[in-house]
Amino acid sequence: MSRYEHKSIEAKWQDRWEKQHAAEVDLRDSKNKTYMLMMFPYPSGDRLHVGHGRNYILGDALYRFLRMHGRRALNPMGWDAFGLPAENAAIQRGVHPRDWTLDNIKVMKQQFKRWGILYDWSKEVTSCLPDYYRWNQWLFLRMLEKGLAYKKKAPVNWCPSCQTVLANEQVVDGHCERCGTAVVQRDLEQWFYRITEYADRLLAGLDTLPGWSERVKVMQRNWIGRSEGAELVFTIPALGESLTVFTTRPDTVHGATFLVLAPEHALAARLIAGRTDRAEIEVWIETVRNTPRIQREGVDAAKEGRDTGTVAINPATGEAIPIWLANYVLPDYGSGAIMAVPAHDQRDLSFARQESLPVRLVYHPTEGEVDPATMREPILHAGVIRGTGEFDGAVPGPETIRRFIDWAEKKGCGRGKVNYRLRDWLISRQRYWGTPIPIVYCTACGTVPVPEKDLPVTLPYEVEFTGKQGNPLTRSEPFVNVACPRCGKPAKRETDTMDTFVDSSWYYLRYVSAKDDQRMFDTDTANRWLPVDQYIGGIEHAILHLLYARFICRVLHDFGMVGFEEPFSNLFNQGMITRFSESSGRVEKMSKSRGNAVSPDPLIEEMGADTERVYTLFLGPPEDEVEWNDEAVSGAYRFLSRLWRAALRLEEAPPTAPSDEALERLRHSTIQRVSRDLERFKFNTAVAALMELLNGLTRALEERTASKICCQQCFDTLLQLLHPIAPHITEELWEQRGHEGSLLDSVWPEWDPARVKSDRVTLVVQVDGKLRDRVEVDADASEAEARAAALASAKVQEHLAGRAIVKAIVVPGRLVNVVTGR
RNA sequence: GCGAAAGUGGCGGAAUUGGUAUACGCGCUAGACUUAGGAUCUAGUCCCGAGCGAUCGGGUUGGGGGUUCGAGUCCCCCCUUUCGCACCA
Numbered sequence: 048m049s050r051y052e053h054k055s056i057e058a059k060w061q062d063r064w065e066k067q068h069a070a071e072v073d074l075r076d077s078k079n080k081t082y083m084l085m086m087f088p089y090p091s092g093d094r095l096h097v098g099h100g101r102n103y104i105l106g107d108a109l110y111r112f113l114r115m116h117g118r119r120a121l122n123p124m125g126w127d128a129f130g131l132p133a134e135n136a137a138i139q140r141g142v143h144p145r146d147w148t149l150d151n152i153k154v155m156k157q158q159f160k161r162w163g164i165l166y167d168w169s170k171e172v173t174s175c176l177p178d179y180y181r182w183n184q185w186l187f188l189r190m191l192e193k194g195l196a197y198k199k200k201a202p203v204n205w206c207p208s209c210q211t212v213l214a215n216e217q218v219v220d221g222h223c224e225r226c227g228t229a230v231v232q233r234d235l236e237q238w239f240y241r242i243t244e245y246a247d248r249l250l251a252g253l254d255t256l257p258g259w260s261e262r263v264k265v266m267q268r269n270w271i272g273r274s275e276g277a278e279l280v281f282t283i284p285a286l287g288e289s290l291t292v293f294t295t296r297p298d299t300v301h302g303a304t305f306l307v308l309a310p311e312h313a314l315a316a317r318l319i320a321g322r323t324d325r326a327e328i329e330v331w332i333e334t335v336r337n338t339p340r341i342q343r344e345g346v347d348a349a350k351e352g353r354d355t356g357t358v359a360i361n362p363a364t365g366e367a368i369p370i371w372l373a374n375y376v377l378p379d380y381g382s383g384a385i386m387a388v389p390a391h392d393q394r395d396l397s398f399a400r401q402e403s404l405p406v407r408l409v410y411h412p413t414e415g416e417v418d419p420a421t422m423r424e425p426i427l428h429a430g431v432i433r434g435t436g437e438f439d440g441a442v443p444g445p446e447t448i449r450r451f452i453d454w455a456e457k458k459g460c461g462r463g464k465v466n467y468r469l470r471d472w473l474i475s476r477q478r479y480w481g482t483p484i485p486i487v488y489c490t491a492c493g494t495v496p497v498p499e500k501d502l503p504v505t506l507p508y509e510v511e512f513t514g515k516q517g518n519p520l521t522r523s524e525p526f527v528n529v530a531c532p533r534c535g536k537p538a539k540r541e542t543d544t545m546d547t548f549v550d551s552s553w554y555y556l557r558y559v560s561a562k563d564d565q566r567m568f569d570t571d572t573a574n575r576w577l578p579v580d581q582y583i584g585g586i587e588h589a590i591l592h593l594l595y596a597r598f599i600c601r602v603l604h605d606f607g608m609v610g611f612e613e614p615f616s617n618l619f620n621q622g623m624i625t626r627f628s629e630s631s632g633r634v635e636k637m638s639k640s641r642g643n644a645v646s647p648d649p650l651i652e653e654m655g656a657d658t659e660r661v662y663t664l665f666l667g668p669p670e671d672e673v674e675w676n677d678e679a680v681s682g683a684y685r686f687l688s689r690l691w692r693a694a695l696r697l698e699e700a701p702p703t704a705p706s707d708e709a710l711e712r713l714r715h716s717t718i719q720r721v722s723r724d725l726e727r728f729k730f731n732t733a734v735a736a737l738m739e740l741l742n743g744l745t746r747a748l749e750e751r752t753a754s755k756i757c758c759q760q761c762f763d764t765l766l767q768l769l770h771p772i773a774p775h776i777t778e779e780l781w782e783q784r785g786h787e788g789s790l791l792d793s794v795w796p797e798w799d800p801a802r803v804k805s806d807r808v809t810l811v812v813q814v815d816g817k818l819r820d821r822v823e824v825d826a827d828a829s830e831a832e833a834r835a836a837a838l839a840s841a842k843v844q845e846h847l848a849g850r851a852i853v854k855a856i857v858v859p860g861r862l863v864n865v866v867t868g869r
Numbered sequence: 870g871c872g873a874a875a876g877u878g879g880c881g882g883a884a885u886u887g888g889u890a891u892a893c894g895c896g897c898u899a900g901a902c903u904u905a906g907g908a909u910c911u912a913g914u915c916c917c918g919a920g921c922g923a924u925c926g927g928g929u930u931g932g933g934g935g936u937u938c939g940a941g942u943c944c945c946c947c948c949u950u951u952c953g954c955a956c957c958a
Contacts, residue, residue: 262873262953269872269954276958294958307958344956380957387958394956468957586952665894667881672951676881679895681907686894688909720885732883735893742893811889816939818889856938862888866938 051691053655057775061160067789071169072121074559074572082120083576084110085558085615087584087592088127088174088551094151095158096644097659097675098624098637104660105621105669105730106583107164111771112725115795121576122165123558125172126152129180130547131209134480137512144480145508148175158647163656163774170561174550179557180482181503182567183549186599187485188496195241195602196474198494202311202336202378203473205233210518211477232337238484238543240472242598246271247465248612249597258617260670263589270590272468277452279386279461281306281359283370286317290359290370293381293466296391297451298443300363301435302409303386304399306370307352309378310335318355318370328353328372335374343374350375350398361386362460363435373398381466389425396425409435410443472595474546477518479510481544489531489538498532504540518542551592552599555579555614567608574610582615585623593618619728622672624663634674645675657773658684664730664772686738687776690765693741694780696748697758706752711802713743714761718798721768730772737769759784764796811862812837814846822863830857837863 086106113120133144159166172179190196208228223230250271253264276295283290292306308315310332319328331353352373361368375394376385389399389406399406406419410430432441441447455461483504485497497504507526510519520526520542531538559576560568600614628635628643637644650659662683667673717740724733744761747753763784770777770790781790804826810833812820820842824833834855837843843865850867857863
């Protein structure tokens, strides 16, 4: 073969690798060091484009690199196969979600093969098949037993278009994440996982993950939103009741001039009972209740409130203060009620000004006076307490807060309390295409869990997709009608299915026991291979998927099923590929819906998978967002063509030549550079180093300055170092060079530090920090020798021109800086 | 508003972490081989000035200041961009 025919080469090696990988790997027998590599779960509803390629190509390159280092690595792949896209496809195109999904998976497996990606398909996991999702059900039952799964009526985000409930995190700017329709509020009975129980542990665990980026950890910390403070109790004499509020500033209680309750608060109805305009207030409460959450939140949202006409007693001052209802207090954070301290809180101050409510200072400025009635900005963390007697002189800070908590506890009107922004995980979906929740409702026995022996509760294939009125499962008679597992009388199945994040929260565990039909996974094997050594994926899952997976891992840990609490030791978030989009006229994330996606198929057809791999990895630092440039791809193709031609010219090299040492030095320094770069995922600079090595070799071949043996050795090293990035062409050339066995099984080359260095080095000579000349000296030249060589330079002498030399700084092997008395 | 990261040629980006700024690639320019080329190869390509010329001088890492023999890198101020959080009491 004389020309670089990427098509036949790639097909040949892809088939070979497929055969090599057909044998099942036994994970129990693992004497070698093991390494688990994993990609983010892929939603099977979307065909792959080159924007996705970066993720998988990077993972494959890492896998091959590890293999060549003798690491026993597992690189499995699974399908996040449930979810909305499949159900939408069913409605729009009349295809069954299951058929559509399984067809997609077949196509995508072919695409992975064409990228030259080596997955261990004997560990394949498909979440929409009963052998996988039955364990979602099994886990649900265990969590139900332990009180970690529960049902409650709750206001939820409702998408009128999808006819389904959305989690807070699926609402983007008040609109449905999937379809963009404005979201409204509704009350429904929903199943939840009690993730809030694990809030503290999930937070603390982040500090044990040095292999995660600070960025992702900050996002998770914000999401969990821990805040320390106190609960204070205010009595309501008119009702003979007391009311608890949460505050992070109990030290400002003397300045609480009114209370504010969320309009949804349980006491609201009784508080307004005596008012003549009660009916109007009730209507207003309903309006607030139905306002989409996202509209109600946000800094620019207008504050609206109503006076209940009832008063409460401030426990610090003994004063009667009014109780208000207002939309800026959220019903499901803290106790849904606050003490308003307008002098020391921005939100309370703007509400007080709007409604002409009194403002009272607790912390006074240390200099000058402030008239509370005209305050525009609250005093947040400054000043000194005056006018309270026992606390006078205190300054804001943790110690003062502690004193107030002690005071409240002694007085019986409060205690220290920690609150979280994190809310329980709503797992119910009013959808067909998901894991059925294993529950039966019986008129006699109530809510009855499906016994473990009856699992899996399989999703019926025959259902009707009208696209109207939500969940088609509710209309599937054979599914819904069932005998009560407890009393045997006719009963109805739960028709809600589970959020797909349930599937993806533990699939990494299934990889090590993919075919086990007796249990969720094998604990010993899991403990041997996991936690995942390297998890690779985009930043889009920074919160949800990764938080849920960490939660479920802890649950399984507490059930004694795994020996670790953190599932992913190292997390690498690669950046997205962007491209100019004709439709918007902007550079945007590459995606099919934006019309700026590049399909891999024509590209591979024209220039080959190796070209795409080289280009994708060369594009820029893998953690950054990078822009795809159609024209620049040819640079990668030219590089591979030059490599191919160099192979043909190796034979022409002379048997002996003068410059073997220079080429050897280049070879060793390239091994060093590439090894270091790949360890740190710096594929872009690794490719650059390999291009330089090829340039050096090509030059040596052209100028006949290196011997045949030296050129061949250099070329072989180049093939090895390039293999993780361009596997097909390197395997082919390796075989043509007459080597036995696969390049993938060859041992990664080592560099000799002694060979990286040269005997002679070029020193930069500066005069007063400005570059004036370069001189060559022995690598081990002393400072004095280096200085002498520098001063001997004619150019340097010219620039010194009679000036006095104050000193000369010598950095061995690098430079000499001559400093003059200017 | 709060927090984080970043800003380097026409473009994507390098720079051993304080020591030759612009590696590698795209694009562009000139030439070669071609019937032809959006193919391939060779040479050149940060900016300004001088010279026919190999070269020589000066400037340059968003802007300004500082530390240092020496700053893209460290410190301070400002500008811009991106990302995250944002009525969570």
